[in-house]
Amino acid sequence: MSDALLELRDVRTYFPVHSGFLVRRQSGSVRAVDGVSLAVHQGEVLGLVGESGCGKSTLARTILQLIPATGGTVILNGRNLGEATRAQMLACRRDLQMIFQDPHASLNPRMTVHATLAEPLLVHGICGRKDVKGQVDELMRIVGLAPRFARKYPHEFSGGQRQRIAVARALALRPKIIVADEPVSALDVSIQAQILNLLYQLCRRMNLALIFIAHDLSVVRHISDRVAVMYLGRIVELGPAEEVIDRPRHPYTRALVSAIPVPDPAIERARRRIVLAGEPPSPINPPPGCAFHPRCPHALDRCRESVPPLAPCGEAHEAACIRLGELADL
Amino acid sequence: MPLLTVTDLRTHFHTRNGRYRAVEGVGFSVERGETLGIVGESGSGKSVTCYSIMGLVPQPPGRIESGSAMFDGVDLLRCAPRLARSIRGKRVSMIFQDPMTSLNPYMRISEQVIEPLLIHENITKREALFRALAMMEAVGINDAAQRIHYYPHEFSGGMRQRVMIAMALVTRPELLIADEPTTALDVTVQAQILELIRSLQHELGMAVIFVTHDLGVVAGLCNKVLVMYAGRVVEAADTDTLFREPLHPYTRALQRSLPALHSKGEELFTIPGLPPDVSKPLPGCAFAPRCGYAAEACTAAVPELAQAAPGHWHACMRVRAGEIDFGAGGTDQ
Numbered sequence: 073m074s075d076a077l078l079e080l081r082d083v084r085t086y087f088p089v090h091s092g093f094l095v096r097r098q099s100g101s102v103r104a105v106d107g108v109s110l111a112v113h114q115g116e117v118l119g120l121v122g123e124s125g126c127g128k129s130t131l132a133r134t135i136l137q138l139i140p141a142t143g144g145t146v147i148l149n150g151r152n153l154g155e156a157t158r159a160q161m162l163a164c165r166r167d168l169q170m171i172f173q174d175p176h177a178s179l180n181p182r183m184t185v186h187a188t189l190a191e192p193l194l195v196h197g198i199c200g201r202k203d204v205k206g207q208v209d210e211l212m213r214i215v216g217l218a219p220r221f222a223r224k225y226p227h228e229f230s231g232g233q234r235q236r237i238a239v240a241r242a243l244a245l246r247p248k249i250i251v252a253d254e255p256v257s258a259l260d261v262s263i264q265a266q267i268l269n270l271l272y273q274l275c276r277r278m279n280l281a282l283i284f285i286a287h288d289l290s291v292v293r294h295i296s297d298r299v300a301v302m303y304l305g306r307i308v309e310l311g312p313a314e315e316v317i318d319r320p321r322h323p324y325t326r327a328l329v330s331a332i333p334v335p336d337p338a339i340e341r342a343r344r345r346i347v348l349a350g351e352p353p354s355p356i357n358p359p360p361g362c363a364f365h366p367r368c369p370h371a372l373d374r375c376r377e378s379v380p381p382l383a384p385c386g387e388a389h390e391a392a393c394i395r396l397g398e399l400a401d402l
Numbered sequence: 403m404p405l406l407t408v409t410d411l412r413t414h415f416h417t418r419n420g421r422y423r424a425v426e427g428v429g430f431s432v433e434r435g436e437t438l439g440i441v442g443e444s445g446s447g448k449s450v451t452c453y454s455i456m457g458l459v460p461q462p463p464g465r466i467e468s469g470s471a472m473f474d475g476v477d478l479l480r481c482a483p484r485l486a487r488s489i490r491g492k493r494v495s496m497i498f499q500d501p502m503t504s505l506n507p508y509m510r511i512s513e514q515v516i517e518p519l520l521i522h523e524n525i526t527k528r529e530a531l532f533r534a535l536a537m538m539e540a541v542g543i544n545d546a547a548q549r550i551h552y553y554p555h556e557f558s559g560g561m562r563q564r565v566m567i568a569m570a571l572v573t574r575p576e577l578l579i580a581d582e583p584t585t586a587l588d589v590t591v592q593a594q595i596l597e598l599i600r601s602l603q604h605e606l607g608m609a610v611i612f613v614t615h616d617l618g619v620v621a622g623l624c625n626k627v628l629v630m631y632a633g634r635v636v637e638a639a640d641t642d643t644l645f646r647e648p649l650h651p652y653t654r655a656l657q658r659s660l661p662a663l664h665s666k667g668e669e670l671f672t673i674p675g676l677p678p679d680v681s682k683p684l685p686g687c688a689f690a691p692r693c694g695y696a697a698e699a700c701t702a703a704v705p706e707l708a709q710a711a712p713g714h715w716h717a718c719m720r721v722r723a724g725e726i727d728f729g730a731g732g733t734d735q
Contacts, residue, residue, distance in 0.1 A: 294670070295661075332618065337622070339621075340621045351561075
């Protein structure tokens with residue numbers, strides 16, 4: 073664990089919930105991220121999957137310190153980001169960059185591509201004003217955009233091209249790790265493949281670590297080395313990508329995998345679907361014990377008693393279910 | 403006779419920036435009880451096709467330039483508005499992508515679900531409420547008797563989509579048009595809604611037109627598939643044939659760009675370039691600029707749909723001329 077590039081130890085992010093009209097008081101909290109421990113190594117692609125509201129995006133923003141953690145620590149290169157001073161944090165941000173889901177909203181519409189890409193270079197003093205143009209051109213070439221488009225504004229580009237600009241902006245500071253929050257969800261299938269190829273090649277070529285958040289398991293399986301499955305603020309399964317998706321162990325992961333439509337009519341007809349009842353419960357008032365038990369087809373009374381910890385269930389493969397042993401042959 | 407036959411539908415939008423040819427000569431037919439999938443990327447005209455059939459294209463700027471949609475002997479595009487209204491909403495219903503914006507936030511669910519019944523059937527409010535309740539239960543809403551009096555914001559996304567399905571099905575339509583009904587939902591909820599549509603279709607024997615961009619959903623749900631590109635149909639076949647031996651280069655490319663069909667880490671097949679701008683007339687095949695097989699003839703004339711095998715149509719002149727050999731197992735290019 074000590075050689076990890078990024079380490080999360082029991083990270084918790086709660087949002088206060090207020091009620092009352094004249095006298096506002098905190099009546100509870102949304103436990104968006106509730107005790108996540110993870111390690112990401114250099115050059116590794118970690119896929120993070122789960123349904124909407126499970127806390128994946130909050131976790132991403134907590135890692136980048138865009139939202140302060142309520143508890144636990146985020147350690148980058150041996151430095152605790154929660155305790156870093158402003159100056160130290162600025163230096164850390166060089167190593168830690170983010171790509172957002174919606175390239176229409178994440179680029180400043182009043183800045184040209186050149187201005188967008190030059191800003192981080194100048195703020196961090198990577199290069200002087202004279203060399204900026206060369207650097208920007210180089211970045212554009214890396215992500216597959218012609219440098220002659222540098223003076224254009226975001227609205228002049230298509231969704232896929234805008235996402236390329238966002239990737240270039242994240243790469244500008246030569247980070248060691250990029251957090252990508254659903255970078256292809258807003259794109260069409262034919263454009264999705266282009267961005268996935270780009271991210272995958274960049275990670276390999278630059279030895280970049282990538283935390284790739286998505287809800288499409290086939291995309292995650294394709295690009296990730298390891299996969300973490302989140303449910304209601306916690307990781308319920310973690311392991312090598314093929315292991316987790318081809319041989320899922322946690323009942324939630326099994327249901328999630330079985331819910332993905334397969335683009336092959338013969339397989340679709342033959343396979344057995346696990347259709348979960350209900351929807352994810354509210355993180356304001358999570359069910360006691362295993363948060364999945366109200367929807368779990370294998371739940372027992374003792375599933376209500378305590379939160380199951382992640383337990384090993386194969387090589388580098390962990391799952392948080394007390395019935396792992398009993399359910400192994402399903 | 404098919405339940406619905408659409409022929410040569412052309413829907414254009416006349417805007418200040420020119421004429422957008424959203425739908426440019428689309429034709430298909432749907433038999434009773436059958437599920438037809440329409441797939442395509444955003445902007446391919448699949449939604450506008452459905453809106454045209456349902457009379458939901460805003461006119462102006464939209465205009466249905468030509469074509470017909472024969473539903474059980476009535477042309478929905480040309481018949482008297484009164485007659486069309488008596489069919490739409492009763493015998494043909496539609497559900498939309500976004501259940502957040504398609505329900506009226508000011509009206510209780512009960513009022514919205516009984517509305518089609520009160521308009522189309524000569525029954526009392528009491529009877530309508532009774533039937534609405536039965537339909538709410540059929541789409542899997544627990545405590546329907548109580549929750550039918552709630553407002554839309556008191557339901558989650560998946561539940562709202564169920565309410566919308568209940569609303570569409572309460573008149574027991576013969577044809578349901580579903581425009582990306584699961585795109586905004588989580589996969590586990592999507593699985594629930596697809597299962598629901600499957601079982602209700604079985605029970606009511608209705609035909610379904612299912613619009614989606616997800617080839618996986620099509621594979622599991624549809625009997626026939628229509629692939630659209632830039633406002634035109636480029637390939638149509640039954641589902642098994644389309645997935646096993648796609649003929650149009652666009653269908654093949656779309657299928658091959660899916661991560662699910664690649665081994666891990668392998669470079670994904672990509673389609674270069676972007677979908678064309680439909681505001682300018684396209685001289686030839688709309689896919690030619692992005693197609694790996696394009697020849698000079700492709701940009702000269704718009705290719706007609708040709709039948710390759712019974713029920714399998716495609717619009718590629720090079721495939722028809724037998725000039726492209728995709729080879730077995732899809733190892734071309």
